[in-house]
Amino acid sequence: MEYNLLFSFKLSLFVAGISTILVLITGVGLAYLLVYQRPRGHQLLDIALTLPLVLPPTIIGYYLITLLGRNGVIGQLVLDLTGDSLMFTPQAAICAAYVVSLPLMVKSCKSSFESIDPHLLAASYSLGHNRFSTFWRITLPLARPGILAGVILSFARALGEFGATLMVAGNIPGKTDTVPLAIYSLVESGQFVRANQVVLIYTLIAAIFLLISNILGGRNLRAWKGEQR
Amino acid sequence: MRFWRLLTTSLFLLPLLLMQSVGHSRQSPILVSAAISLRRPLMEIYQLYKQQSKERHIQFNFASSGALKMQIEHGGAVDIFAPASPQYLDLLEKKGLIHLKGKRPLAANRLLLISTLVGDRGKKIASMFKGRSVQEILLDKRVKRIVVGDPRTVPVGQYAHQVFKRLKLWPQLQDKIVFANNARQVVEYLRRNEVDLGLVYATDWQRLLSHLPYREISADLYTPIEYPIGVTARGKRRGGVDHFFNFLLSPASRQIFNRYGFADGV
Numbered sequence: 001m002e003y004n005l006l007f008s009f010k011l012s013l014f015v016a017g018i019s020t021i022l023v024l025i026t027g028v029g030l031a032y033l034l035v036y037q038r039p040r041g042h043q044l045l046d047i048a049l050t051l052p053l054v055l056p057p058t059i060i061g062y063y064l065i066t067l068l069g070r071n072g073v074i075g076q077l078v079l080d081l082t083g084d085s086l087m088f089t090p091q092a093a094i095c096a097a098y099v100v101s102l103p104l105m106v107k108s109c110k111s112s113f114e115s116i117d118p119h120l121l122a123a124s125y126s127l128g129h130n131r132f133s134t135f136w137r138i139t140l141p142l143a144r145p146g147i148l149a150g151v152i153l154s155f156a157r158a159l160g161e162f163g164a165t166l167m168v169a170g171n172i173p174g175k176t177d178t179v180p181l182a183i184y185s186l187v188e189s190g191q192f193v194r195a196n197q198v199v200l201i202y203t204l205i206a207a208i209f210l211l212i213s214n215i216l217g218g219r220n221l222r223a224w225k226g227e228q229r
Numbered sequence: 230m231r232f233w234r235l236l237t238t239s240l241f242l243l244p245l246l247l248m249q250s251v252g253h254s255r256q257s258p259i260l261v262s263a264a265i266s267l268r269r270p271l272m273e274i275y276q277l278y279k280q281q282s283k284e285r286h287i288q289f290n291f292a293s294s295g296a297l298k299m300q301i302e303h304g305g306a307v308d309i310f311a312p313a314s315p316q317y318l319d320l321l322e323k324k325g326l327i328h329l330k331g332k333r334p335l336a337a338n339r340l341l342l343i344s345t346l347v348g349d350r351g352k353k354i355a356s357m358f359k360g361r362s363v364q365e366i367l368l369d370k371r372v373k374r375i376v377v378g379d380p381r382t383v384p385v386g387q388y389a390h391q392v393f394k395r396l397k398l399w400p401q402l403q404d405k406i407v408f409a410n411n412a413r414q415v416v417e418y419l420r421r422n423e424v425d426l427g428l429v430y431a432t433d434w435q436r437l438l439s440h441l442p443y444r445e446i447s448a449d450l451y452t453p454i455e456y457p458i459g460v461t462a463r464g465k466r467r468g469g470v471d472h473f474f475n476f477l478l479s480p481a482s483r484q485i486f487n488r489y490g491f492a493d494g495v
Contacts, residue, residue, distance in 0.1 A: 062299070070304020087305045088260065088290065170290040170300065172260070173272075185291060188265045188413060190436040 003182060004174050005198060009205070012179040015090060016158035019097035023154045027105030028147060032135065034106070035113040053103040057163025064096055064168045086168075093169035093176055097158035104157055105150040112146025113139065152213040159206055258286035259469055260306060262297040264313035266412070266432065267336070267456065270489045271311075274482040278473065287473060293411075301326055301461060308464030309474055311335050311456060314384045318457045328465040331478055334455035336491035339431040340388050341443040342366065345422045358444050364396050366444065367426065372405065376418040376427040379408040384454075385415060389428040391451040430454070435490035456491075 030049065034042050052060055068075045068086045078086045086092050116139060124134040140147075162180040169176040171185060179202050186195035263271055268291045275287060290297065294312035301307050301321055310327070312318055315334075321327050342363055357369060367375065377393075378386025386408065393399040407424055409415040416437050419427045434443055458477060464470040476482060 061296075065299060065303045069300075070306075072303065075304065085304065085306050087300065087303070166292050167296055167300070170262075170305070171265075171292050172288050172290045175288060185265065185268060188291075189269050 003186070003194070005179075005182060007174060008177055008179045008182040008198075009201075011090060011093075011177070012159055012202075015093045015097050015178060016155050019094050019101060019158045020151060020155045022094075022098050023102050023105045023158075024147075024151055027102055027150060027154070028109050028140075030102075031106050031109030031113055032139075035110055049106050050103050052100050053107075057100075058167075060100060061096075061164040061167030064092075064099065064164050068092060068095060068168050088170040088172060088176060090169065090176055093161075093165045093178060096164040096168055097161045100161050100164060101154035101157040104153040108146050108150035108153065109143060112143040115146075116142045148213065148216070152210065155209065155213075156206060159202075159209075257306070258288045259308045259464070259467065259473060260288050260290060261309040261311065261473075262290045262292075262300065262305075262307045263309075263311040264294050264297070264456065265291045266313055266430075267291075267311060269436075270336070270482075270486045270491065271477075273485050274477065277481060277485070278476055282472070282476075286469070306463060307461050308467055308470045309458065309477075310461055311458045311477075313456055315455060315457045318459050321461075322459070326462050327459045328462045329460040329474075331458040331474070333478065335458040335477060336456045336483075336486040338454040338456070338490075339448070339492050340385075340392065340446040340451055340454065341429055341431050341434050342446055343419055343427050343429055343434060343438055343441050343443050344425065345419055345427075345441060346371065346425055347441065358442055363392075363444060363446060364398065367393075367396075367398055367402060372425045374407050374424040374426075375402060375405050376407045376409055376415050376424040378412060378415050378428075379410060383409065383411055383415075385412045385428065385430055388451045388454060392428065392446055395450045431492070432490040 030045075033039065034046055039045075065087070066072050068078075070076065070079060070085055070087070075086055078084070086095070120138055120142070121134055124138045129137065160180060161178075162184065165176075165178060166181060166184070169178075171177055171181045173185075177185065179198065183195055183198055183202070186192075186198065261271070268289075271289060275289070278287070290300075290307070292300075294314060294317045297307075297310065297312060298317045298321060301310060302324065310318060310321065318327060318330060322330065344358065344366075357366060357371075366372070377389035378384070380386040380390035390399070393402060407418065409418060412430065412433065415427055415429055416433050418424045419429065419438055419441065428446070429438065431445075434441070458474070460470060460474055464474075
């Protein structure tokens with residue numbers, strides 16, 4: 001009764017799933033921007049995107065609460081648009097997961113874009129393909145392994161997110177208590193046996209996801225190598 | 230392209246499958262932000278409240294008092310605030326974010342001296358505990374390490390600091406003292422036998438360390454350990470808030486707090 005752990009598992013997968021979709025779309029875009037477009041201030045953008053990787057979670061939580069809170073830029077906007085505060089909602093947990101996992105996606109996409117032979121892209125342009133078509137047919141397929149790695153890492157990071165989530169989404173039983181937060185509550189209230197059970201199941205789930213993605217990735221890599229030949 | 234189709238469909242499908250079970254209700258419930266150490270008694274009190282009252286839209290938010298305070302400062306929609314120490318409530322009150330403070334604390338706690346020296350050596354220590362003052366126990370030569378919370382940041386460490394200062398033992402014990410970063414870590418060091426003595430809350434002893442012998446620290450050696458409670462400025466006019474607030478301070482909930490080792494908050 002006290003803990004709805006099934007809910008926590010569902011919520012964690014939901015939050016990590018949505019966050020990973022957002023990270024996939026924006027991360028690929030941002031990496032493309034940083035590698036090929038190089039707008040003015042791209043160095044700064046790169047640093048800003050990497051910071052969540054090195055900052056302690058409490059600091060990320062502080063930044064997020066400043067942005068998403070009622071008085072924050074984003075928080076106020078959401079409040080005006082929807083009439084509902086973003087804080088203490090599963091959506092806030094998605095924001096936290098998104099911010100901490102985006103750097104992983106951007107980094108791994110960037111390095112795979114950088115490793116693509118520019119001659120291939122030049123050939124594509126010379127054969128009359130425009131930017132979008134080249135991106136869709138040449139760059140993206142060639143960057144496949146890197147993007148997949150980014151997706152796996154982002155999803156795993158989102159599943160484990162704790163500090164920033166606690167700050168912006170709160171630890172509300174049955175509403176925003178993801179598995180890491182439920183484990184925190186269990187340990188804090190001395191229910192070690194339950195905590196250990198949840199830890200084991202969560203580790204197993206994470207391992208299964210990694211296994212699936214490794215199999216997918218391996219198959220993908222073999223297919224990719226086959227195409228090369 | 231088969232890979233992409235597989236990846237994107239699975240990524241989109243998974244959240245959609247989970248979406249319906251997560252979707253949140255439209256009514257905005259009463260939100261009680263409480264120190265994580267109060268979780269178990271508060272959940273039990275809530276069960277009791279649900280049986281007696283029609284009001285069911287109450288939610289809890291459990292974290293460390295510092296994080297909870299920061300959420301309220303940034304406009305978090307909290308109606309009732311129950312931190313682990315009065316300072317958090319007072320700081321928010323100064324900012325005009327607290328509408329009403331409870332006339333008495335929600336709960337109170339006591340400080341205990343715990344020893345991990347059990348088993349062979351334990352017999353000696355048990356006899357050492359018996360009939361000897363806290364001062365004598367602390368200065369015993371067999372005691373090599375004493376864990377307390379870091380007095381700069383951890384409330385349980387601040388109370389321990391007061392005790393050592395009033396006993397005039399702080400300088401003498403410096404070499405033996407190990408600082409922990411939070412109350413849980415103090416407990417963890419004791420649970421894992423990393424230290425010989427430690428100062429913890431009575432509630433922590435009851436929940437997590439009840440297999441170890443303890444000695445009560447005299448209450449005049451430290452300021453009262455109290456868990457205050459208040460209604461926030463937001464909770465001021467909201468229906469049902471006052472009713473639950475009063476229930477939390479009622480004898481029925483005090484009884485539940487006592488069962489979890491909290492002393493009477495009078």
